[in-house]
Amino acid sequence: MDITVNILLTIATAATPLLIAAIGELVVERSGVLNLGVEGMMIMGAVGGFGATYLTGSPWIGLLAAIAMGAVFSLLFAVMTLSLATNQVATGLSLTLLGLGLSGMMGTSFVGQPGERLPNLDIPGLTSIPVIGRLLFGQDPIFYISIALTAAVMWFLFKTRTGLTLRSIGDSHTSAHALGIHVIRYRYLAVIFGGACAGLAGGHLSLVYTPQWVENMTAGRGWIALALVVFASWRPWRVLAGAYIFGAVWIGQLHAQAFGIPVPSQFLSSLPYLATVVVLVLISRNKRLTMMNTPASLGQPFVPDR
Amino acid sequence: MSANQDATNLLEVRGLTKIFGTLTACDHIDLDIARGEIHALLGENGAGKSTLVKMLFGSLEPNSGEIFWNGQAVRISSPGVAKKLGIGMVFQHFSLFEALTAAENIALSLDDGSPISSIAAKARALSYSYGLPLDPESLVGDLSVGERQRIEIIRCLLQTPQLIILDEPTSVLTPQEADKLFQTLERLRSEGKSILYISHRLEEVKRICDRATVLRHGKVVGHCNPREETASSLARMMVGNEVQAVVRAPVDGIETAQPLLEIRNLSRKPATPFSIPLKGISLNVRAGEVIGIAGVAGNGQGEFFESVSGEVLQQDAASVRIRGKDAGGLTITGRRLLGAAFVPEERLGHGAAPRMKLSENLLLSRHATDGKAFVGTGGMVKSGAIYAAAQRIIEAMDVRKSAPDPEAAALSGGNLQKFIVGRELDRRPSVMVVNQPTWGVDAGAAAHIRQALIELSRSGSAVLVISQDLDELFEISDAIAVMHNGELSKPLPIAEATFEKVGLLMGGAEPGHAEHTLETA
Numbered sequence: 001m002d003i004t005v006n007i008l009l010t011i012a013t014a015a016t017p018l019l020i021a022a023i024g025e026l027v028v029e030r031s032g033v034l035n036l037g038v039e040g041m042m043i044m045g046a047v048g049g050f051g052a053t054y055l056t057g058s059p060w061i062g063l064l065a066a067i068a069m070g071a072v073f074s075l076l077f078a079v080m081t082l083s084l085a086t087n088q089v090a091t092g093l094s095l096t097l098l099g100l101g102l103s104g105m106m107g108t109s110f111v112g113q114p115g116e117r118l119p120n121l122d123i124p125g126l127t128s129i130p131v132i133g134r135l136l137f138g139q140d141p142i143f144y145i146s147i148a149l150t151a152a153v154m155w156f157l158f159k160t161r162t163g164l165t166l167r168s169i170g171d172s173h174t175s176a177h178a179l180g181i182h183v184i185r186y187r188y189l190a191v192i193f194g195g196a197c198a199g200l201a202g203g204h205l206s207l208v209y210t211p212q213w214v215e216n217m218t219a220g221r222g223w224i225a226l227a228l229v230v231f232a233s234w235r236p237w238r239v240l241a242g243a244y245i246f247g248a249v250w251i252g253q254l255h256a257q258a259f260g261i262p263v264p265s266q267f268l269s270s271l272p273y274l275a276t277v278v279v280l281v282l283i284s285r286n287k288r289l290t291m292m293n294t295p296a297s298l299g300q301p302f303v304p305d306r
Numbered sequence: 307m308s309a310n311q312d313a314t315n316l317l318e319v320r321g322l323t324k325i326f327g328t329l330t331a332c333d334h335i336d337l338d339i340a341r342g343e344i345h346a347l348l349g350e351n352g353a354g355k356s357t358l359v360k361m362l363f364g365s366l367e368p369n370s371g372e373i374f375w376n377g378q379a380v381r382i383s384s385p386g387v388a389k390k391l392g393i394g395m396v397f398q399h400f401s402l403f404e405a406l407t408a409a410e411n412i413a414l415s416l417d418d419g420s421p422i423s424s425i426a427a428k429a430r431a432l433s434y435s436y437g438l439p440l441d442p443e444s445l446v447g448d449l450s451v452g453e454r455q456r457i458e459i460i461r462c463l464l465q466t467p468q469l470i471i472l473d474e475p476t477s478v479l480t481p482q483e484a485d486k487l488f489q490t491l492e493r494l495r496s497e498g499k500s501i502l503y504i505s506h507r508l509e510e511v512k513r514i515c516d517r518a519t520v521l522r523h524g525k526v527v528g529h530c531n532p533r534e535e536t537a538s539s540l541a542r543m544m545v546g547n548e549v550q551a552v553v554r555a556p557v558d559g560i561e562t563a564q565p566l567l568e569i570r571n572l573s574r575k576p577a578t579p580f581s582i583p584l585k586g587i588s589l590n591v592r593a594g595e596v597i598g599i600a601g602v603a604g605n606g607q608g609e610f611f612e613s614v615s616g617e618v619l620q621q622d623a624a625s626v627r628i629r630g631k632d633a634g635g636l637t638i639t640g641r642r643l644l645g646a647a648f649v650p651e652e653r654l655g656h657g658a659a660p661r662m663k664l665s666e667n668l669l670l671s672r673h674a675t676d677g678k679a680f681v682g683t684g685g686m687v688k689s690g691a692i693y694a695a696a697q698r699i700i701e702a703m704d705v706r707k708s709a710p711d712p713e714a715a716a717l718s719g720g721n722l723q724k725f726i727v728g729r730e731l732d733r734r735p736s737v738m739v740v741n742q743p744t745w746g747v748d749a750g751a752a753a754h755i756r757q758a759l760i761e762l763s764r765s766g767s768a769v770l771v772i773s774q775d776l777d778e779l780f781e782i783s784d785a786i787a788v789m790h791n792g793e794l795s796k797p798l799p800i801a802e803a804t805f806e807k808v809g810l811l812m813g814g815a816e817p818g819h820a821e822h823t824l825e826t827a
Contacts, residue, residue: 164406165414167403168403168406168411171406175401178365178401180384180386292447294405
């Protein structure tokens with residue numbers, strides 16, 4: 001029983017950063033912007049979170065620093081693609097490369113330093129309930145944030161006017177502009193939100209998952225988060241499901257190696273991408289569903305004629 | 307006109323000018339719109355109508371000039387500002403969100419923060435009261451163009467604007483739908499609202515408009531009361547000279563002419579759950595004749611065109627025959643090589659690549675058929691030759707443009723259509739299939755295109771025209787067939803065809819009741 005609980009807990013810990021980064025990117029893509037810089041923003045969040053914790057001694061300040069770092073770094077992308085209308089794919093890729101390099105440089109003095117882990121939730125009486133106690137009431141704070149965030153984004157996108165406006169911009173920015181909607185302003189906010197989420201996801205890695213700084217510690221999770229958004233066909237609850245499936249695969253891959261099961265680790269680590277390809281093929285069969293969920297203006301720069 | 311009267315005008319425009327590069331699209335335009343009037347804005351394609359209304363709606367910024375709203379000078383810097391002032395617009399190119407429902411589309415243009423559920427009820431009530439029934443829950447992507455137009459209009463009306471700008475509103479409506487729209491506009495006028503109405507259909511303008519302002523080459527060339535004018539005098543003001551009436555010489559001995567395009571029992575399953583299946587369509591188009599296909603939008607015309615042009619291949623190769631050869635299994639290029647030419651309905655993105663130059667668009671459609679003329683050894687493009695050919699077409703079709711070889715998207719809709727039709731005519735094809743040849747094209751250009759199609763047929767080609775414009779079909783066709791719910795009636799020879807007969811067939815009366823002499827041949 002304990003083993004099952006432990007495995008479930010590790011899956012949750014592996015899934016949480018994927019979920020947070022993907023939910024942020026989902027909002028960005030729903031507004032019609034494709035930010036391929038998730039990996040870069042995540043690693044900046046990770047180094048920022050670890051650095052602030054190291055300097056102040058408080059992982060809570062580190063958490064805020066991670067969020068701020070991701071948001072500020074995404075602002076660079078926003079200025080380039082939204083104000084200067086650069087190509088989103090190229091800018092996003094360079095953001096990832098810049099983030100990986102910059103974080104390595106900033107983190108040289110943190111390498112090998114002991115980190116401080118964000119404490120798990122501990123509610124007397126509840127956390128000690130057998131089996132479900134630790135699953136429901138004994139996890140790290142970011143786990144709860146990730147679940148609340150998913151619910152909030154779902155509610156925001158499909159139940160609020162502002163969410164509707166955001167989706168409309170993703171569907172057709174020219175139509176939205178013709179209605180008098182501030183396309184660029186909405187997209188700025190969406191991109192910064194996505195950056196903050198990616199930063200938080202990176203913070204989870206350096207403050208909860210492995211409380212230390214290692215160069216390239218995101219190890220491709222930003223790319224998996226990007227794939228997840230497509231895998232989920234831009235729907236938040238499917239991102240949640242996908243994050244846990246991918247998280248389970250990630251953990252399964254580690255356990256498989258530990259038990260010496262002869263499955264090549266490369267195959268397991270490529271599973272999320274394979275799954276995304278399969279899902280893309282499946283959803284493209286239903287044109288109507290694809291049309292409803294795919295932001296039609298995704299990746300196109302918006303330049304209003306004046 | 308005294309200053310006092312001026313102050314009562316809802317909108318006044320003084321010296322409004324917009325310059326794109328070397329082209330002055332609007333040149334010191336003056337315009338007054340009084341309260342409670344329907345004001346027509348007339349002009350050929352490229353006369354500056356769309357540019358003018360875009361400036362009034364804040365989508366474009368004028369280079370100079372002033373706009374007065376209720377006597378106050380205003381700067382309309384964005385559509386949001388225009389909406390706040392009380393200006394609403396129904397666009398020619400739809401500004402709807404396909405992935406959202408009708409109610410959500412409407413909700414987006416309302417700023418009052420009311421919940422979407424109440425907007426759906428409001429939209430439903432308003433749409434029925436104006437005779438434009440609408441299902442708020444339906445997804446816009448699933449709707450026909452006519453239904454989309456309704457959403458645009460309802461959306462505009464829900465904002466309760468003082469001035470409503472309608473850019474070519476009836477070009478996608480059936481005659482009955484257009485009638486409903488006119489009743490709506492008259493009702494709005496009686497409520498004291500002002501309407502700025504852009505249309506190419508001069509009969510409509512005469513019917514509902516109180517005043518008209520005529521633009522030509524970006525300048526105001528006159529004001530008139532359209533009720534006191536005739537359609538041809540209005541057309542003369544727009545064009546600057548007489549519009550040539552289309553001449554269609556009767557043809558003899560057509561029964562013995564060879565069919566160049568044969569469609570035999572063409573059927574097609576619906577491609578998506580929302581498209582129309584084709585059911586056993588048969589039709590012969592002979593050398594020397596123009597056959598028109600009428601029908602309300604969304605009855606399978608698009609699917610039929612795709613099947614004939616080769617955008618969709620047929621199982622049965624003999625279901626489409628071009629010049630006596632089975633073509634059902636051939637691609638568009640294969641069918642073109644047999645001597646056929648096709649002009650699809652959608653100009654941008656289908657008939658032409660928007661971001662490519664006209665000469666490049668010419669090469670895209672004719673690289674296979676005119677390979678020797680346009681492509682040299684080793685696949686090198688002869689840019690001089692395609693440039694010269696593009697210029698030849700531009701001249702032949704009188705295409706107005708702002709640069710020698712502009713991007714397709716830089717042309718107004720009608721001018722691009724002239725180029726696309728001209729591009730195919732230039733090949734002298736023996737079979738020509740055109741879908742909506744003059745959609746949104748002004749009177750002068752439409753007459754030009756229609757005459758060119760007739761002349762092509764008279765020189766020995768088979769011409770098939772699919773159109774929603776009955777006037778057009780009666781003007782150019784030797785026989786008219788009607789498409790309804792994926793079935794095609796037998797062609798009615800033009801001498802026997804009346805609006806009433808065709809209208810009944812369009813409404814779904816028993817197809818094939820008319821005997822067509824050609825079918826027995």
